[in-house]
Amino acid sequence: MKIDNSLPLEYSTEENRLKIFGFWIFLGAEIALFATLFATYFVLVDGTGNGPTGEHLFKVPTLMFQTIFLLTSSFTIGLGINAMRLGRQKATIGFFIITLILGLGFLGVEIYEFVEYVHEGATIQTSAFLSSLFTLLGTHGAHVTLGLFWGTFIILQIKKRGMTPQTTNKAFIFSLYWHFLDVVWIFIFSFVYLKGMM
Amino acid sequence: MDYFDRFAVPHPSPAIYASMVAIGLTMIAVVAGITYFKKWGYLWREWLTTVDHKRIGIMYILAALLMLFRGGVDALMMRAQTAIPDNGLLDGQHYNEVFTTHGVVMILFMAMPFIIGLMNIVTPLQVGARDVAFPRLNAVSFWLFFMGAMLFNISFVVGGSPDAGWTSYFPLAGNDFSESVGSNYYAISLQIAGIGTLMTGINFIVTILKMRAPGMTLMKMPMFTWSILITNFIIVFAFPVLTVALALMTMDRLFGTQFFTMANGGSDMLWANLFWVWGHPEVYIVILPAFGIYSEIISTFARRNLYGYNSMVISMVAISTLSFIVWAHHFYTMGHGAMVNGIFSITTMAIAVPTGVKIFNWLFTLWKGKIVFTVPMLYSLAFIPIFTLGGVTGVMLAMASADYQYHNTMFLVAHFHYVLIPGTVFAVLAGFTYWWPKMFGFMLSEKIGKWSFWFIIIGFNVTFFPMFITGLDGQARRMYTYSESTGYGPLNMLSFVGAIGLAIGFALIVYNIYWSTRYASRNISNDPWDARSLEWATHTPIPEYNFAVVPTVDSTEAFWDSKKKGFKLFGGKVEKIHMPNNSGVPFIMSCIFFVWGFALVFSMWIIAIIATIGIFACMIHRSFEKDHGRYISVEEIEETENKLRGAK
Numbered sequence: 001m002k003i004d005n006s007l008p009l010e011y012s013t014e015e016n017r018l019k020i021f022g023f024w025i026f027l028g029a030e031i032a033l034f035a036t037l038f039a040t041y042f043v044l045v046d047g048t049g050n051g052p053t054g055e056h057l058f059k060v061p062t063l064m065f066q067t068i069f070l071l072t073s074s075f076t077i078g079l080g081i082n083a084m085r086l087g088r089q090k091a092t093i094g095f096f097i098i099t100l101i102l103g104l105g106f107l108g109v110e111i112y113e114f115v116e117y118v119h120e121g122a123t124i125q126t127s128a129f130l131s132s133l134f135t136l137l138g139t140h141g142a143h144v145t146l147g148l149f150w151g152t153f154i155i156l157q158i159k160k161r162g163m164t165p166q167t168t169n170k171a172f173i174f175s176l177y178w179h180f181l182d183v184v185w186i187f188i189f190s191f192v193y194l195k196g197m198m
Numbered sequence: 199m200d201y202f203d204r205f206a207v208p209h210p211s212p213a214i215y216a217s218m219v220a221i222g223l224t225m226i227a228v229v230a231g232i233t234y235f236k237k238w239g240y241l242w243r244e245w246l247t248t249v250d251h252k253r254i255g256i257m258y259i260l261a262a263l264l265m266l267f268r269g270g271v272d273a274l275m276m277r278a279q280t281a282i283p284d285n286g287l288l289d290g291q292h293y294n295e296v297f298t299t300h301g302v303v304m305i306l307f308m309a310m311p312f313i314i315g316l317m318n319i320v321t322p323l324q325v326g327a328r329d330v331a332f333p334r335l336n337a338v339s340f341w342l343f344f345m346g347a348m349l350f351n352i353s354f355v356v357g358g359s360p361d362a363g364w365t366s367y368f369p370l371a372g373n374d375f376s377e378s379v380g381s382n383y384y385a386i387s388l389q390i391a392g393i394g395t396l397m398t399g400i401n402f403i404v405t406i407l408k409m410r411a412p413g414m415t416l417m418k419m420p421m422f423t424w425s426i427l428i429t430n431f432i433i434v435f436a437f438p439v440l441t442v443a444l445a446l447m448t449m450d451r452l453f454g455t456q457f458f459t460m461a462n463g464g465s466d467m468l469w470a471n472l473f474w475v476w477g478h479p480e481v482y483i484v485i486l487p488a489f490g491i492y493s494e495i496i497s498t499f500a501r502r503n504l505y506g507y508n509s510m511v512i513s514m515v516a517i518s519t520l521s522f523i524v525w526a527h528h529f530y531t532m533g534h535g536a537m538v539n540g541i542f543s544i545t546t547m548a549i550a551v552p553t554g555v556k557i558f559n560w561l562f563t564l565w566k567g568k569i570v571f572t573v574p575m576l577y578s579l580a581f582i583p584i585f586t587l588g589g590v591t592g593v594m595l596a597m598a599s600a601d602y603q604y605h606n607t608m609f610l611v612a613h614f615h616y617v618l619i620p621g622t623v624f625a626v627l628a629g630f631t632y633w634w635p636k637m638f639g640f641m642l643s644e645k646i647g648k649w650s651f652w653f654i655i656i657g658f659n660v661t662f663f664p665m666f667i668t669g670l671d672g673q674a675r676r677m678y679t680y681s682e683s684t685g686y687g688p689l690n691m692l693s694f695v696g697a698i699g700l701a702i703g704f705a706l707i708v709y710n711i712y713w714s715t716r717y718a719s720r721n722i723s724n725d726p727w728d729a730r731s732l733e734w735a736t737h738t739p740i741p742e743y744n745f746a747v748v749p750t751v752d753s754t755e756a757f758w759d760s761k762k763k764g765f766k767l768f769g770g771k772v773e774k775i776h777m778p779n780n781s782g783v784p785f786i787m788s789c790i791f792f793v794w795g796f797a798l799v800f801s802m803w804i805i806a807i808i809a810t811i812g813i814f815a816c817m818i819h820r821s822f823e824k825d826h827g828r829y830i831s832v833e834e835i836e837e838t839e840n841k842l843r844g845a846k
Contacts, residue, residue, distance in 0.1 A: 017408070018331045018332070018404055018408055018409075019332075021404055021407070021408060022331060022332060022400055022401070022404045025399075025400045025403050025404065025434060026400055028434055028435070029396055029399075029400065029434045029435070029437070029438050030438070032434070032435045032436075032438035032439060033438035033439075033441060033442060036438060036439045036442040036443075036472065036475075037442055040442065040446065040457070040468065040472070043465060043468050044457070044463060044464070044465060044468070046463070047456075047462070047463020047464060047465065048463055049456070049461065049462035049463040050462070051462070124449075124453065124455050125453070125454045125455060125456065126456075126462070127456055127462045127463045128456040128457060128459070128462055128463035128464040128465065129463055130456075131446075131449070131455035131456045131457050131464075132457065135445075135446065135449070135455075149814075149818075150821075153818065153821050153822070154821075157821070157822065170821075
């Protein structure tokens, strides 16, 4: 394995560069996936049948908590990657842990919100609007959940194996994924919640 | 017995029972054969765990050929059923299942894997790479496709086949009208295979963009590689749409969501749109690589460089863009206003322009060429007029107002077979014959190849040309029978006769493989066709590492230049080569995917949850695994090289 020391560790081998580039293309596919889910939501948003509408369901406090948690976590993972570039292993792990805790907080609020919806008679079977809402939010939430596991494994590997080209590469790709989830959330925030409450 | 009742086929017929017995006997024979010849270890080490792109490609092609015969038998049954009026060979339900599986199998489990197989074998060699960017992911892709295909195929004997057409339009594919688990099979097996395809897309984009030989700029890539690059971009942006559509379909059928229902706000038109936003680009996923194959073969056997390289590339890019903005032409008559129909009509017809450019480029390549009539070239030559006929009828269908007359008739069936069979099937058969010596080290018999070519070409036209006539006459597609007074009888009988001709042609291909494996000369050079691109510059059979020294490229046809103008292709000296290790995990994970899919089809939740955990366990295993591959030493490379040189 040839290591190019003029580049940051996560870019330092040929294989690492290929993996990062491949992941960017994967994110392109993810954009297509979420775009389809958003399109589905926009088509079905007025198909509320006899069920509740968005105006009736969406609440400001949960939305605010979720947004603060997720946006902050994108910031802290950025700090984590910065620490990684400086070669500070403890700080990297620390910021990654904070990121995951914030992600967990986001997920907790989302689950609370879903339970509330169901209590108000809004289940995934009630209407097409709710089917598409739960699917869009649920897909994002499932991505966050997956990210929590993924991030945990990366922390374990950094702890065990140190900052090698392999572990930093994984951590960097994970940070791309995490930022992407944040971007998707901004769209959900704007076009689902804000638009729904107006 | 109640527990097992749900696995029973809802509409059994003697044909299905016979198939069950045949499948059972074949499986016993295969297992017994492998055990008798003590080949389990070999199978596991050399094939099931392989990450070599050449072997994965061969497995793709093998699976695609098997599926060609599965889909072909469906086709023969359809033609036999409609050969005479008021025929009772198949009942309506069985006919619905047969045309549904024919469509799905031929497009998704035959055409696409065949293309991906050729792409796997040829692309890394053409760009001078040692493997694809992510060899292990490549194995995952193959096994997911394979397990998806197998899951789809067992629907025939366990639980019932899907019966709502390959488009699975709602509400027809909903629980109310498709009660059997058939449509569950459709949604889940396509999902599994589709994930594999998406990964292939990512893998090959990275391979082509990042692993080309030194000197090979984008505009010096061989045309086949160009077509593969564009195809993979289409895959990456189209397949997520299918993923979502199938997920929504699965939820509607299994969890009672309301996406495509007729009440509670659902929209059946949403399905039609989502399906075709993926489905139309899918057509170009199977056609564009075919254009690439023809470009290679025509310039090789016209002994001339390809005419209009730049315009070929621009045309393909234009086609790929247009392919995403024409989807609504598949349902002009579903009531979306004159404005929408008008726009989609124009975008659809616009595709004829870049396609026409390509046709003229091939003709100009042939014009001053010295044509050699080999089997691959014959397919390529036959493709041009037949495909043009398909394209022209496509423009007829693209006119929305005229389409109201002949939509959903046999005219449409004739059109898309006239596009897809010369466009894809001839291409993969041509490419398969053309690259066969590179894969296996001997040539297929030209004589038997020509016999099968003529059976296929004549059989094809006899089968599908009559459908243009009966279609314009009003014969609806997907109708399992018709009365004698319609007068469709004779032409349908003609179609049936043609279908038998096609079947003989395909059977001859198998015979050709058998005959050539036994009798063909092993004494062939590395470049038996006198070809032009890099895959012919290495040894036959190809060593594991493809090229001992990475080639340097200076023009679009570096290998041709090295033969004719003395350009030096291999400059550097031999160094140790890094190769990935084999792994059983892709195969095991895909087997778990199969179990997962089967459990979901029958709503067996506990098994589904266990399988989900199994799938994630495989991914976690991968994350923690330390596998840095291995090195092939210089001595080993030189030994291999000398042995291969000695074999000539």
